[in-house]
Amino acid sequence: MILILADAFDSHVDAVEIYLRQSGSEFSRLNLDVESLRQTSISFDGDIWVFSQNGIETSSADISCVWARRLTVSLTLEQQNLKEDVTSKIWRAEWNRCLYGLYAHLRDIFWMNPIAAASLADNKYFQFQVAKSQGFLLPPILSSNSKIDLLKFAERSESVAVKFMSQDIYMMPNGEFKGVYVNKIDKDDLSEFGGHDENPITLQKYIRKSYEVRHTYVDGSHFSCKIESQLSSRASIDWRRYDVPNTPHSAIASPPEVIRRINSIMSKLGLYYGAFDFIVDDDDRWWYLEVNSSGQWLWIEDLVGLPISARVAESLAQRSIVRN
Template sequence: MLVVTSLNDPTADVVISELHDRGVPVVRFDSGDFPASLSAEAEITQDGLRGRLTTPSRTADLANVRALYYRRPTGFAFPHLDEQDARFAVSQARYGLGGVIASLPDCLYVNHPHYIGDAEFKPSGLTAAVKAGFKVPLTLITSDPDAARAFIERNGPVIYKPLSNPVYLVDDVSSVVKIAEVTTADIDDQVAGTAHLFQKLVPKTADVRVTVIGRHTFCVWIDSGLLDWRVDYSRLRYTLVPTPPDIELALHEYLDHFGLLFGAFDFAVDAEGRWWFLECNPSGLWYWLESETGLPMCAALADLLERKP
């Protein structure tokens, strides 16, 4: 079994520990370690793909990999090369090693890296959510300041969300762009500099995180009083709740649309009890909820990777 993630990934650590306790051989690596401490050799023949991946401590026979848990590997980097050569080397690594990892025969992917990439586009996720039957807040994606102001005037209150959230370093401390309510006074010509996502604010009474692992659904009600509960975990209160049947069906329809086996779904619940889809993270965190609630999520993921029913 392969686990592809960064060195510092506590979520992957607990899954690997569970698999180790079950006697399942695991090879863990970060694709960003290539080629310094990770080597690849793959042949494509009429009989298919064969070869091996080698880390400082282990070797994986590509033909015998039964499952791959793809989490959050770092990107390829070649700092010893000049800019042009590094750009070429990164592209070759991405399409070479990345292509091999994505082409393993008879391998169960949780999740397939290409499908993760598709699902991480917020416009794709929101339109797929509508198709699956979820309620989705009215959303605008634009680089036009006038369009943004008009949307806020018609639909306020409105929040701003980053379409993606790369890490910023502020005084050498990692930071991200936060979700925040915006008014027309906040919109200026800088909006024209790139794409932005504006969304009608759901007047929520609570949040719900639903983690789907294969055919298992783990549903947790979250009380916080925060616009975005992820900014302060110390204020969260958790309650286990059943997944409504219509939501259950839509969850799996959504995942099937992208070919995913795992998804961390976030919903806002309004005063009338309606669940509003906010997003699905195909590589989302989940283990802290097992620690807080006792839900057997790690075991479910290990079962999935072992292809147990």
């Protein structure tokens, strides 16, 4: 049986479940959002874990494969910005401890992706080192809270962008939720930077783009999408600002050397799924930006028809059979 760790709002899991049902694969979905867990029972007798959600009971003895889209209690943006009382904090903390007890019990079966490997891989500083060791071009970067060092880096680069190493969503004073994106800055912007009391920021040399690529790796299979972000004034610096009507997407074939390096990176990181972002410059050189061990893909599938959900389902089904 495949165990899917998600929340009730995960449309990516919904898409994969369609293919799992079509293939007759047995799976159990454990949603980790607060509302779902408040209607979930779980027990551990020292040998076996048993949990029940939505009227479906699952035993750890039957699980042969895990797909981890979520690991801990999943809070909505509104819940994240509410002041938690002591009872809520204890409830969430005990659930998380219990969940990790279940995960430890299942540590010897197949995971997409293994917890420790995904945690390390999502550290961008670490993955930069791995990507560089495999021969990828990386834009020069500097992470620092030294104003002098930041100014020197900006002076050496024709153009720089500030890159956030975390991808959180924040609630603004007016109640709106906003993400943080890559932005071009100049020396004048850095003049407002305080000093050592500031948090470190990351500057990256800005690479002139011809287009961008989202390359999705699924257990040995490759799906590459060209994103023509330079045709949109809103998405030209960071396509995650999503101006889809003005940003053409199309399926492409990544160069064999890029595929070889991606295979090597995924092997070294110990991952079976990863969403890679690249810049392709005017000289057709591919610049590595990052890999996300749980990156989204559904918008690409909808726009260009790449069968990513089907491949995720196929991989989970095959891995589950091997472990049975």
